[in-house]
Amino acid sequence: MPLPGEERGVLYVVGCGPGPLDQMTGRAVAALKEAEYVLGNESYLAPLAPLLEGKKVIRSSMGKEVERAKLAVELAEKCIVAMVSGGDPGVYGMAGIVLEVAQRSVPPVKVVVIPGVTAATAAASLLGSPLSGDFAVVSLSDLLTPLGIIEERLRCAFAMGVPVVLYNPRSHGRPHNFARAIEIALRFRDPATPVGIVKNAYREGEEIIVTTLAGVTDYEEAIDMHSTVIVGGVETRMGKVGENDKTIITPRGYQKKYVY
Numbered sequence: 001m002p003l004p005g006e007e008r009g010v011l012y013v014v015g016c017g018p019g020p021l022d023q024m025t026g027r028a029v030a031a032l033k034e035a036e037y038v039l040g041n042e043s044y045l046a047p048l049a050p051l052l053e054g055k056k057v058i059r060s061s062m063g064k065e066v067e068r069a070k071l072a073v074e075l076a077e078k079c080i081v082a083m084v085s086g087g088d089p090g091v092y093g094m095a096g097i098v099l100e101v102a103q104r105s106v107p108p109v110k111v112v113v114i115p116g117v118t119a120a121t122a123a124a125s126l127l128g129s130p131l132s133g134d135f136a137v138v139s140l141s142d143l144l145t146p147l148g149i150i151e152e153r154l155r156c157a158f159a160m161g162v163p164v165v166l167y168n169p170r171s172h173g174r175p176h177n178f179a180r181a182i183e184i185a186l187r188f189r190d191p192a193t194p195v196g197i198v199k200n201a202y203r204e205g206e207e208i209i210v211t212t213l214a215g216v217t218d219y220e221e222a223i224d225m226h227s228t229v230i231v232g233g234v235e236t237r238m239g240k241v242g243e244n245d246k247t248i249i250t251p252r253g254y255q256k257k258y259v260y
């Protein structure tokens, strides 16, 4: 217990997983229960409503991340604060900017990052097991990264031959980045390579599309900022498991050592 007058502030950066409460970790739920202040984007706060009763809730909109981080750090000098972030806070989330702001803060503030289920693994679980071994992750958002660098990263990622997960695949502001990514993928992959598109994983509006690199352009219009796209690696295949004949599996290599 802190002594009277002693600072007891802490800033939890909480990964909320893909959406609903039952996809959050126990640690994430405990941090929210403990918090006096909860800050976050409205879309992440809505599913958490049952945990927010009696708390001071500060809602903000997309694009105000730096402002939100500064406010959270300020409040955490004296109070228990939870900043919520979708998926995992360390994957294109709030943890980085919060730690950068906290690093400049006087007095120092205690920051605890709490992991969550990220979109890559949430989407993968709905497709089968496309990410069983090594894989690469690239965001197609050019808000903070120039398009030239994204293209270079895509070339490197696809050149590795491993599955590639595309975050922020397509928005109204930059509808062409996705087509460009597929063009690059086709330089390194067979057109029959499986591609999984998962929209709104584990939340309302969930949609799962399994196609191929050659066929993905037919679904381009359906792909938005609530979607994650997984392009298979050179070993990834599509097959029947139970009723689902489009289960995506990337074998880890057990077949080379065992008979099953």
Ligand code: SAH
Pocket (backbone or CB within 6 Å): 018, 019, 085, 086, 087, 088, 089, 090, 091, 092, 093, 117, 118, 119, 120, 122, 123, 166, 167, 168, 169, 198, 199, 200, 201, 202, 203, 224, 225, 226, 227, 228, 229
């Ligand atoms: N920190 C988040 C990612 C934020 S970037 C995480 O770890 O998941 C935002 C991108 O994440 C979206 O454009 C989309 O590509 C992906 N995403 C987040 N939640 C998703 C969900 N429930 N279903 C599918 N994709 C999702």
